Amino acid sequence: MTGPSTTHYDTVVIGGAALGSSVAYWLSENPDYDGSVLVIEPDPTYEHASTTLSEASVRHQFSNPVNIALSQFATEFIADFHERVQVDGESPDLGFRDTGYLFLATETGMPTLRQNHEVQRSCGVEVALLTPDNLLARFPYLNVDDLAGAGLGLRHEGNIDAYSLFRGFYRRARHNGVEYLADRVVDLRLSNGRVTTVGLDSGNVIGCNRIVNCAGPRARWVAEMARLPLPVEPRIRSVFVFDCREPLEGDPLPLTIDPSGLHVRTDPPQYMAGIPPADDCAVDPDDFRVRRADWEDRIWPLLIHRIPQFERIAVTHTWAGHYAYNTLDQNAVVGPADAVPNFYFANGFSGHGLQQSPGVGRAISELITYGEYRTLDLSDLGHDRIVHGEPFLERNII
Numbered sequence: 382m383t384g385p386s387t388t389h390y391d392t393v394v395i396g397g398a399a400l401g402s403s404v405a406y407w408l409s410e411n412p413d414y415d416g417s418v419l420v421i422e423p424d425p426t427y428e429h430a431s432t433t434l435s436e437a438s439v440r441h442q443f444s445n446p447v448n449i450a451l452s453q454f455a456t457e458f459i460a461d462f463h464e465r466v467q468v469d470g471e472s473p474d475l476g477f478r479d480t481g482y483l484f485l486a487t488e489t490g491m492p493t494l495r496q497n498h499e500v501q502r503s504c505g506v507e508v509a510l511l512t513p514d515n516l517l518a519r520f521p522y523l524n525v526d527d528l529a530g531a532g533l534g535l536r537h538e539g540n541i542d543a544y545s546l547f548r549g550f551y552r553r554a555r556h557n558g559v560e561y562l563a564d565r566v567v568d569l570r571l572s573n574g575r576v577t578t579v580g581l582d583s584g585n586v587i588g589c590n591r592i593v594n595c596a597g598p599r600a601r602w603v604a605e606m607a608r609l610p611l612p613v614e615p616r617i618r619s620v621f622v623f624d625c626r627e628p629l630e631g632d633p634l635p636l637t638i639d640p641s642g643l644h645v646r647t648d649p650p651q652y653m654a655g656i657p658p659a660d661d662c663a664v665d666p667d668d669f670r671v672r673r674a675d676w677e678d679r680i681w682p683l684l685i686h687r688i689p690q691f692e693r694i695a696v697t698h699t700w701a702g703h704y705a706y707n708t709l710d711q712n713a714v715v716g717p718a719d720a721v722p723n724f725y726f727a728n729g730f731s732g733h734g735l736q737q738s739p740g741v742g743r744a745i746s747e748l749i750t751y752g753e754y755r756t757l758d759l760s761d762l763g764h765d766r767i768v769h770g771e772p773f774l775e776r777n778i779i
């Protein structure tokens with residue numbers, strides 16, 4: 382559409398990628414929500430959104446029951462995706478590949494791995510603790526000399542097509558009457574501690590009853606427009622896709638997290654790897670340069686150490702995207718601001734926002750519609766912990 386159909390909306394969602402479109406989808410699906418929804422998104426191609434640049438993996442192996450529950454809901458959502466988002470009988474293909482996650486541990490890492498394993502089992506996660514011998518039996522291409530064990534997800538972990546997940550939310554939300562406007566939010570006006578209008582790059586001004594901040598790596602600047610603190614910054618993550626001359630024999634390579642911080646997974650018929658940059662700091666949100674030196678100096682040597690066959694590989698393509706990195710605890714910030722109660726956050730997802738988008742979108746829609754969580758209680762992810770500087774810890778961060 383070229384312009385909004387009216388000058389006032391009940392809910393204005395800022396940013397229309399996975400999180401923004403999920404919020405819009407869930408509101409528009411809920412018969413108890415009878416308001417209007419406008420999503421404002423400056424880039425209708427979504428070319429630079431974290432959503433499009435994601436590695437799009439889903440795992441249940443978190444250390445915190447809240448994060449586990451969010452991913453378990455993602456699994457349910459993926460299973461029913463076609464029915465939930467179809468429009469005229471059609472829906473995008475998520476292409477879920479159930480290849481698992483494999484968390485490798487040295488002797489030093491074993492107590493944490495065991496602790497996480499206990500939490501995961503108590504939450505019903507299908508996960509196994511493997512010895513180095515078990516590892517070799519399943520994945521004979523791994524070097525296990527320096528390993529003491531591993532956690533392997535047995536079901537429901539793997540990867541999906543990120544763009545299809547987003548498109549599912551988007552198409553269905555539009556079909557349900559949600560409006561999308563190509564513009565950028567540049568200003569929020571407050572009156573009596575509430576957001577009343579949203580100022581746009583085009584000069585248009587939209588009145589609202591509430592806003593939802595889904596601006597990804599740029600979320601902090603939207604929060605600042607309402608003078609709210611949000612310790613979220615863009616951090617670069619480079620992805621390297623490569624061919625291996627001799628295919629690995631044994632079970633397909635799960636998304637494997639090495640004790641060094643390297644991760645690598647199968648991306649049939651290729652492989653995909655990444656590592657946080659050595660100088661992991663805030664970057665310009667328009668900086669998408671692939672950190673090629675990381676490949677040469679760090680990733681490839683670590684790959685060869687863990688899988689010696691990876692000495693004979695060729696990188697075929699690369700890209701870089703941004704984590705919306707929450708410097709307090711790398712976990713999501715979800716829910717209203719105490720100081721501005723009609724300002725809702727859905728921010729700071731770092732490297733696990735795609736899989737949390739179905740659950741967080743549903744949770745925000747419940748807060749807006751009923752004033753409380755009805756399914757998953759996400760209070761622990763609330764903004765008050767930011768205000769009080771109290772981290773909500775997750776030990777399994779990638």
Ligand SMILES: Cc1cc2nc3c(=O)[nH]c(=O)nc-3n(C[C@H](O)[C@H](O)[C@H](O)COP(=O)(O)OP(=O)(O)OC[C@H]3O[C@@H](n4cnc5c(N)ncnc54)[C@H](O)[C@@H]3O)c2cc1C
Nearest residue numbers: 396398399400431432435436438566597702733734735736
């Ligand atoms: C390399 C990489 C690998 C990843 N791997 C995984 C993974 O394996 N599993 C997983 O779950 N997650 C992963 N993530 C994280 C996941 O992709 C993100 O957490 C998720 O996509 C965030 O979605 P979002 O909608 O919050 O943000 P985005 O997708 O970044 O969307 C934000 C949108 O807000 C818009 N916007 C910004 N400012 C404004 C403004 N002022 N006004 C209006 N709109 C605005 C932007 O244009 C953008 O479209 C990865 C991320 C990267 C970069």
